[in-house]
Amino acid sequence: MNKIRIAIDAMGGDLGPQVVVEAAVAALEEKNNLFLTIFGEEVQIQAALNGKSYDQERLQIVATTEVVSNDESPTGAIRAKKDSSLVRALYFAKEGKADAFVSAGSTGGILTGGTLILGRIKGIKRPALATFFPTRKEPILILDIGANVDSKPEYLHQFAILGKAYYNGTFPKTNIRVGLINNGAEAHKGSALTKAAYELLAADKNLGFVGNIEPREIHSGNYDVAVCDGFTGNMILKYAEGLSSMIFSETKAAIMSNALSKLGGLFIKKSLKQMAGKFDYKKYGGAPLLGLETLVVKAHGSSDALAFKNAIYQCSRFLEADITGEIKRMLADAE
């Protein structure tokens, strides 16, 4: 297997560089074709490395002094903070010293920095963030989940191509079913945007487009790739988090509400825990920003070491499957 070289922004996540360093060390130990370069505050990174044993040939540290935070304007921050871990790591990848970039930092910063510094694949109008959601059967890939809050119909058509290529490289499956998230199953339903997108999707005969996906069908397992504008996708992502967390906590409160059900709760604990694992974003790694010349993966802001390690592995799988190459081939076919 070829070398996989990944540039890592250690300063982005809510839990600080320590979990990123932990993730990197664990990933190096488990996969011997990984070569990692960590960007961030040197003192914190060295402290996190202290006492850990790892292959020093495959782990480099690049000291940076600035951090792009969630509450600043992405474009302004990318321009002003030349010595931020985000900007330095992106240029490192741009110069061909890494094959992928991963960060748990500001979504806006990663989107803007990734697009400006690494550049889009020729022909791609807008890159899209994509992530897997659990269903009753196999996971479903939804995009865009937040890169383009205002989208045009032709973006949605390209999201379908990007998503299909990514799905294709991730799961060994033929007949990938691509759908459009819409407020009704019937072809004539929708907003001005989804109606126009429907026409474009239906006209592309290579796509495997199977029609509208009603929101109550998203988790049915009857679709593989679901496209929508970034506002809608971000809604789904965040709403799913809020609603499932309320249901789980209300279930727990109901179980704790009396002695009998408390006892019952002990008996079902293990089964419920296994089930809840299906809803754990950690095992899905991060969300790739599809459509750029170099791979960018956005890890969840609150990633722990396990989640971040899975985001690193996601880079590795993405590169091994040559998903960027597949996107280019599909774009050429669509023309």
Place this chain on the structure above:
Amino acid sequence: MNKIRIAIDAMGGDLGPQVVVEAAVAALEEKNNLFLTIFGEEVQIQAALNGKSYDQERLQIVATTEVVSNDESPTGAIRAKKDSSLVRALYFAKEGKADAFVSAGSTGGILTGGTLILGRIKGIKRPALATFFPTRKEPILILDIGANVDSKPEYLHQFAILGKAYYNGTFPKTNIRVGLINNGAEAHKGSALTKAAYELLAADKNLGFVGNIEPREIHSGNYDVAVCDGFTGNMILKYAEGLSSMIFSETKAAIMSNALSKLGGLFIKKSLKQMAGKFDYKKYGGAPLLGLETLVVKAHGSSDALAFKNAIYQCSRFLEADITGEIKRMLADAE
């Protein structure tokens, strides 16, 4: 208490006129100021009434021969089917013979028919469908949940006024917290639509606008009224159904997966059932179409007799609280 006169479309729901008739008879028995007129196929309605005892003075039947279905163009159907239960009942209300109209039929038909036949309140640009969702604390009112898939910023501002008036007439509460559903909590976040709507909402000092509601906060109980365009609201409505049904069925499957947790499941059954009741749309009745001169309530398509009875009661509460009057007062204040 004054007479409450309601025109009922018996032909709309998935379960047919029988559940509507059952609901009407039960409502008449429990509330003696109700006067109901049922529109629909006479033979079916009479068959459903057969053997039931009820106050014949307060229940009229108007025989109609046509039905507006879900899969025809609403505007075309309203024009063509003059003898449909929907159109006849709406004209009955228009002529002042009923104070409200309720149907479990085609959302498009009810919206179009309601707006064309009954007319908007002066100054209202678009009526909105509103419904309550459970939260960790008190319910939250979300609108628009599907009447306006393409909305303008000024519609969202009016939705806030409509929603606040409805909330106000439903729950005795001061300091109603009105928020805008958006893809981020910060004021500068959002799509072109939500950014512009934010400005309008923030500028209306009578509104009690408290800012953006991130989708993960919708069920937090920290907001009373949430506004959004009809595409987003319809997404939330249908996605909540799909996701919660998946979680409940996966939970059940997990509990049934082995003997120990099956036993535990018996112990927690009652507590879980009580909890799941919180998520049951039936107790919330239907969704009023706010902003029309005469009240229109859309009951869930799959309403059973209990759900439909609650939709009838909802009409009654709405009228007793004079919510249409409150909307007019608030509109006058906002000018």
